[in-house]
Amino acid sequence: MTEIPKQINNWIEGKETPAIAREWFDKLNPVNGTLLCQAARSRVADIDTAVESAKANQPSWADIPPVQRGQILHNIVLGMKTHQEKIAQIVAAETGKSFEDAYGETEGAIALGLFYASEGQRLYGRTTTSGNLNKYAMTVRQPLGVAGLIIAANTPIANVAWKVFPALICGNSAVLKAAEDTPATAWFFGKVALESGLPAGVLNIIQGYGLEAGAPLVAHPDLAVVSFTGSTAVGKVIQRVAGDRLARVSLELGGKNPLVVCDDADLENAVKWTILSAFSNAGQRCASASRIIIFASIYDIFREKLVEATKQVKIGPVINEKQLNNMLAAVGRAKEEGAKILIGGSRLPGEGYFMAPTLIENVSPQAEISQQELFGPIAILYCVQDFESALALANDSPYGLTASMHTRSIHRAVKFCEKVQTGVAVVNAGTYGSEPHMPFGGLKQSGNGTREPGTEALDVYSELKDIYINIDPEQL
Numbered sequence: 001m002t003e004i005p006k007q008i009n010n011w012i013e014g015k016e017t018p019a020i021a022r023e024w025f026d027k028l029n030p031v032n033g034t035l036l037c038q039a040a041r042s043r044v045a046d047i048d049t050a051v052e053s054a055k056a057n058q059p060s061w062a063d064i065p066p067v068q069r070g071q072i073l074h075n076i077v078l079g080m081k082t083h084q085e086k087i088a089q090i091v092a093a094e095t096g097k098s099f100e101d102a103y104g105e106t107e108g109a110i111a112l113g114l115f116y117a118s119e120g121q122r123l124y125g126r127t128t129t130s131g132n133l134n135k136y137a138m139t140v141r142q143p144l145g146v147a148g149l150i151i152a153a154n155t156p157i158a159n160v161a162w163k164v165f166p167a168l169i170c171g172n173s174a175v176l177k178a179a180e181d182t183p184a185t186a187w188f189f190g191k192v193a194l195e196s197g198l199p200a201g202v203l204n205i206i207q208g209y210g211l212e213a214g215a216p217l218v219a220h221p222d223l224a225v226v227s228f229t230g231s232t233a234v235g236k237v238i239q240r241v242a243g244d245r246l247a248r249v250s251l252e253l254g255g256k257n258p259l260v261v262c263d264d265a266d267l268e269n270a271v272k273w274t275i276l277s278a279f280s281n282a283g284q285r286c287a288s289a290s291r292i293i294i295f296a297s298i299y300d301i302f303r304e305k306l307v308e309a310t311k312q313v314k315i316g317p318v319i320n321e322k323q324l325n326n327m328l329a330a331v332g333r334a335k336e337e338g339a340k341i342l343i344g345g346s347r348l349p350g351e352g353y354f355m356a357p358t359l360i361e362n363v364s365p366q367a368e369i370s371q372q373e374l375f376g377p378i379a380i381l382y383c384v385q386d387f388e389s390a391l392a393l394a395n396d397s398p399y400g401l402t403a404s405m406h407t408r409s410i411h412r413a414v415k416f417c418e419k420v421q422t423g424v425a426v427v428n429a430g431t432y433g434s435e436p437h438m439p440f441g442g443l444k445q446s447g448n449g450t451r452e453p454g455t456e457a458l459d460v461y462s463e464l465k466d467i468y469i470n471i472d473p474e475q476l
Contacts, residue, residue: 004090008183009208010046011190013053018044027183030096030317031352039183042208044216047175050204051220052145054173057201057367062143062171069169070120072197077113079196080189083109087188091157096317096352097281109161112436112453113415116165119458123169136469141462145170148217149290150210150238151186152229153179153319154284154375159163160189162453163227164203171459176205177214183207183321210234218242224236225250225461227452229286230443232373232399239448250460252286252441252449254373255401257393257431259289260416262387263297265406269428271305274379275313276393277404278429281358282316283377286446287402288310288434290374292381295389299383302373303361306381307328310357312342316378317353324353331358334369338362342381365396373399387412388437394434397420400443423447 007024009016032394040046061069080087084106091102124322125140126368144467147167151159157181167174167466190205206213218226218238223247228238235251242249259277261270277289296304318324324347330343344358363382365372370380384390392415401423417425423442424434434440439451450460 004037004093004184005187006037006104008187008207010040010042010050011187011203011205012050012201013204014194016461019208020049025180027181028095028320029093033321033351033353035047037184039178039207041179042206042213044209046206047213047220050175050206051146051217051222053201054175054204055222057199058143058173061168061173061199061202061284066120066123066169066171067440068120069171070117073113073117073120073165073169073255073355075196076193076198077110077117078269080106082108082115083188083192087157087185090184090188090385091182093183094156095153097317098316101281101316103159105439108436109157111182112158112161113165115436116169118168119169119185119455124339124434125456125464130468134471136471138467139464140460140466140467141170141348144461144463145172146222147172147174147228147461148220148223149176150214150217150226150228150230151176151179153181154286155183156185156283157189158230162187164189164227165231165460166457167203167225168198168457169225172461173202174204175217175223176203178205178207179215180209186232187452189450200318202267205370210329215241219246224249227460228252235448249448250452250459251448252450252452253446254375255288255289255400255442256371256373256397256399257287257289257402257404258291258293258397258420259403259423259431260268260394261295261298261302262390262405262407262409262412263295264408265298266408267298267302267305270302270310270406271403273290273406273428273430278379279310279313279315279377279414282318283319284375287434289400289431290379290398291370291394291406292379293380293384293393294391296383296385299344300362300373303381307343309358310359311315313357315354315357315377317344318355321353324355327355327374327378328352330369331360331373334360334363334367337367339367339369339371365393374448387415391416391419395419398445401446402426402442404429404431423451441461
């Protein structure tokens, strides 16, 4: 087991730095509720120091050719690969997920880092034609300045990589506000980055609570871009605050994602992917399936298979007790309104923050629990008559992040992917599983239209400059 420091500091100007107020907050182990470590309780003064450092070091980082920046980021990737087991152990300890799952998550973060390190060789603008004689037109990418990055705790090392690598390859410096529930993961990444040759101050990492550290980071006038992954409610506040000074904003927010099971589906495959989509990572995925829409002709048999499969699920804890209590309260309100709990619905025995895998039916699509993201292992079953009603129910949501349909019909699959109101559509698999080279994001309350990762993330972290070159033929 990798030793997590008893106290997790900030990284500012390449040095471990406690909060200026010398205060700490507790990080509890979600498996048993015991103290895992303490983290620096940063506030406005710490944010100011971190942004000042990032601002001072950004021009020299931007002056490094993109190919060389990519080589430095590649060294970080190699460092992550060397320490992959340590990173996975930290992720497992902080989140309560299995080491196997944490190791796989780290593998994904490494793959994403490698993709963006390689983009240093492909930081494309474009060359085109002009309508005027002796005039040449082109575009080039340029950095924005200082990027403020705010991440969630559900997949902590993946979330760090998701934002840090594209921000840095574009020539920005960055201030990363670590998730308060996973402070050690971000801290260890900062350590690896510095040991791998990232110049001091290019990436500063701040620990702290959202209102005390995240809010002043978003409001800081020297931030050119803010990228946030988290709840829709917080995303709306960030959009207003940063948008007031016309800073660029990227928001990857919540989901209430539908998984549709048609009457011609491979039911065993559909059960497998429903279980994975609803309950893996304790349901703590913005892309988890929480609305299971089933054709009436197979509803009873699919429900029976799904309940039996759910009995075999071994669940990890949710990230903290507040999150657990919110889930239990939502399920309780649904029961009072007539919902039927097929399985689960309660806290599992023990000291940790374990929510039983939960399946619910007899819930209105307009009920609170149908419309609000719970971010836990809770899924609702709905019965529909046909394809059109399934599609309509899939789209009847304030969110629009991911969706999946299980069918053997290419006709249904194509039409579903075309008409479902989400940023991601999947056929015969889960509602999650984005890849590093592909854009991810959603519609409606699931985001503001930006996409990360993929090359599309470069549009978040860089500015396009038009360049026109005029020549005088008489000077040839």
